[in-house]
Amino acid sequence: MVNVKSNMEIENKYSKEFLVKLYEEMVRIRTFETKAGECFNKGMLAGNIHLCIGQEATAVGANYALEKTDFITSTHRGHGHCIGKGAKTDKTMAELFGKATGYCGGKGGSMHIVDVNLGILGANGIVGAGIPIATGSGLASKIKGTDEVTLCFFGDSGANTGAFHESINMAATWKLPVIYLIENNGLGVSVDIKSVTNTPNLSVRAVAYDIPGKTVDGNNVLAVYEAVKEAVDYARAGNGPSIIECETFRHEGHYCGDPSSYRPKEYIEEAYQKDAIKRFKEYLLENDVTEAEMVEIDEAMKKEIEEAYEFAVNSPYPDLSELTTDVYSQDNERSVVR
Amino acid sequence: MSKKVSVSAAIREGMHEEMVRDENVIMVGEDLGKMGSPFALTLGFLDEFGPERVVETPISELGFTGMAVGAAMRGIRPVVELMYNDFISVSLDPVMNQAAKLRYMTGGQMTIPMVIRAPMGAGRRNAGQHSQCLEALFAHIPGLKVVCPSTAEDAKGLIKASIRDNDPVIFLEHKLLYAKKEQIPEGEYIIPLGEADVKREGKDVTIITWSRQVYFALDAAKELEKSGIDAEVLDLRTLVPLDWEAIKKSVLKTHNVVIVEEGVKRGGFGGEISAQIMEELFDELDSPVERVAGLNIVSPFSPPLEDANFPQVDDIVGAVKKVLNKSVSLV
Numbered sequence: 065m066v067n068v069k070s071n072m073e074i075e076n077k078y079s080k081e082f083l084v085k086l087y088e089e090m091v092r093i094r095t096f097e098t099k100a101g102e103c104f105n106k107g108m109l110a111g112n113i114h115l116c117i118g119q120e121a122t123a124v125g126a127n128y129a130l131e132k133t134d135f136i137t138s139t140h141r142g143h144g145h146c147i148g149k150g151a152k153t154d155k156t157m158a159e160l161f162g163k164a165t166g167y168c169g170g171k172g173g174s175m176h177i178v179d180v181n182l183g184i185l186g187a188n189g190i191v192g193a194g195i196p197i198a199t200g201s202g203l204a205s206k207i208k209g210t211d212e213v214t215l216c217f218f219g220d221s222g223a224n225t226g227a228f229h230e231s232i233n234m235a236a237t238w239k240l241p242v243i244y245l246i247e248n249n250g251l252g253v254s255v256d257i258k259s260v261t262n263t264p265n266l267s268v269r270a271v272a273y274d275i276p277g278k279t280v281d282g283n284n285v286l287a288v289y290e291a292v293k294e295a296v297d298y299a300r301a302g303n304g305p306s307i308i309e310c311e312t313f314r315h316e317g318h319y320c321g322d323p324s325s326y327r328p329k330e331y332i333e334e335a336y337q338k339d340a341i342k343r344f345k346e347y348l349l350e351n352d353v354t355e356a357e358m359v360e361i362d363e364a365m366k367k368e369i370e371e372a373y374e375f376a377v378n379s380p381y382p383d384l385s386e387l388t389t390d391v392y393s394q395d396n397e398r399s400v401v402r
Numbered sequence: 403m404s405k406k407v408s409v410s411a412a413i414r415e416g417m418h419e420e421m422v423r424d425e426n427v428i429m430v431g432e433d434l435g436k437m438g439s440p441f442a443l444t445l446g447f448l449d450e451f452g453p454e455r456v457v458e459t460p461i462s463e464l465g466f467t468g469m470a471v472g473a474a475m476r477g478i479r480p481v482v483e484l485m486y487n488d489f490i491s492v493s494l495d496p497v498m499n500q501a502a503k504l505r506y507m508t509g510g511q512m513t514i515p516m517v518i519r520a521p522m523g524a525g526r527r528n529a530g531q532h533s534q535c536l537e538a539l540f541a542h543i544p545g546l547k548v549v550c551p552s553t554a555e556d557a558k559g560l561i562k563a564s565i566r567d568n569d570p571v572i573f574l575e576h577k578l579l580y581a582k583k584e585q586i587p588e589g590e591y592i593i594p595l596g597e598a599d600v601k602r603e604g605k606d607v608t609i610i611t612w613s614r615q616v617y618f619a620l621d622a623a624k625e626l627e628k629s630g631i632d633a634e635v636l637d638l639r640t641l642v643p644l645d646w647e648a649i650k651k652s653v654l655k656t657h658n659v660v661i662v663e664e665g666v667k668r669g670g671f672g673g674e675i676s677a678q679i680m681e682e683l684f685d686e687l688d689s690p691v692e693r694v695a696g697l698n699i700v701s702p703f704s705p706p707l708e709d710a711n712f713p714q715v716d717d718i719v720g721a722v723k724k725v726l727n728k729s730v731s732l733v
Contacts, residue, residue, distance in 0.1 A: 207454050226464055
């Protein structure tokens with residue numbers, strides 16, 4: 065890993081407003097995830113949740129390089145990606161609680177946050193499944209002759225699926241406007257990526273498809289933003305896809321409640337030492353943002369997430385009449401009965 | 403006015419009309435370009451519609467099926483060709499976990515208007531990995547519609563309905579029907595999904611079937627005439643949604659049922675229909691429902707073995723006679 069401090073030395077070309085927005089979004093995600101984890105540990109949430117604490121910089125840096133009209137696909141660890149793309153924390157929290165007011169009316173849950181109107185084509189419970197879907201979204205833009213790009217989030221394990229190769233091969237050949245963003249947190253559930261992958265990094269695979277590939281410090285929100293922005297501009301100009309690998313860390317277990325004893329002490333130490341929010345805070349302090357301003361943001365985010373929590377808790381569960389709706393868009397009732 | 407065309411030409415004509423009608427309709431799959439697909443289903447499409455609407459893919463079934471799902475989310479209406487329905491083994495995730503489920507899982511936000519066309523069936527000496535009838539597998543997955551046409555006329559009308567449908571539709575074409583030439587109406591017409599068709603009226607027994615076995619059933623009915631048995635042949639055409647009213651109407655008339663399918667008997671769709679009839683029409687039956695289906699084996703290569711596996715006319719005749727021998731009318 066590159067020296068933390070020097071990695072942050074990015075040319076001072078961003079407005080204070082923009083930098084503060086990045087900070088706010090990262091804090092929003094972390095506060096949301098922390099609250100979700102608390103709720104899970106109290107037994108308030110059913111099923112499983114996968115927290116992205118530690119990976120906020122990739123979600124925020126990447127999404128902020130996109131236009132509102134662009135699209136994303138996400139993963140099982142997708143709360144941050146979706147919030148970064150504009151998903152409301154109250155409707156996201158309500159979905160985690162399985163409530164009628166959640167994004168999917170409680171039918172999807174934590175791994176399936178979707179808001180089609182925000183260009184979120186879905187978090188996904190199957191590792192790698194978003195890769196062909198994002199490719200198809202890119203194909204749709206090409207067929208329609210529109211200039212939206214699609215950003216495809218997936219992890220290091222997603223990069224080891226067959227879907228990765230099949231999709232990127234097609235996207236590269238047909239110059240589809242897709243950015244394949246690998247969040248490499250070094251772990252596939254419990255397995256060290258280095259023990260199942262021969263190359264030192266994953267972006268090197270871009271060579272195989274003759275497309276741009278880059279590995280960046282995924283805990284540096286500006287480094288992520290810049291790399292993704294470059295790939296977005298490249299895709300929007302009709303040049304085709306890129307692979308961006310963001311090296312990052314998972315602060316928590318694979319799922320909430322996973323003791324994750326498989327993670328070596330060094331991993332955890334490095335994760336906290338290179339924490340994206342901590343480092344960005346230091347950077348902001350050196351760039352005209354005061355401690356007080358940041359505390360104010362922290363408090364505002366706490367308030368927003370408390371409100372999201374209250375909204376979720378006080379929302380009704382879906383009515384049982386919803387049980388069999390929306391399996392099909394046409395002829396639903398008959399197709400469900402038999 | 404009608405004209406005589408092969409089943410494959412009828413499907414091609416239906417797809418062609420939809421491609422002309424709606425620019426969002428695209429073709430996706432292997433060998434769809436110069437070759438026009440292995441069974442000539444997209445012959446000439448590349449020249450007419452160009453490579454952006456005739457997406458000739460690498461041999462990447464998982465990738466291009468998933469890609470079609472993503473395109474469908476964005477309002478494109480892909481018609482994916484799987485070269486054989488057996489290849490679903492390598493592309494099932496986009497179908498089973500994505501296309502089929504995403505409307506429900508997103509609380510109705512997503513619409514996935516796509517068709518997956520796939521040749522199926524035995525009889526071409528293609529052995530175990532190229533001869534299966536997998537309609538039961540698809541019908542088991544909520545969120546998919548399943549269409550299995552038998553005639554040229556039905557195939558054209560149903561492919562058009564499938565392309566216009568807003569849900570993922572699995573459209574299974576029996577390989578040995580492609581070359582069959584039949585009369586179809588001139589011009590555009592649609593056959594709605596979920597409507598069965600009485601291919602032969604009869605009063606003694608209902609033979610419920612679909613796809614290629616419709617022809618076997620019709621031949622069996624002719625054979626049964628010689629014994630004075632008047633069989634009705636009901637072609638389901640669509641398995642999901644199922645035309646229960648048509649099944650019920652026929653059972654109320656004949657009170658005896660034989661279900662015929664080419665695929666593996668265990669877990670086959672015939673068992674599902676049989677169960678539904680038992681559950682809801684038990685009192686109407688004069689005899690137990692009988693199934694005629696493929697054996698619970700791998701489809702063999704050697705011609706005599708293959709022919710012995712899937713149902714033949716004699717098997718259907720035998721099953722009907724067995725049912726009628728047991729038949730006890732209380733009326």
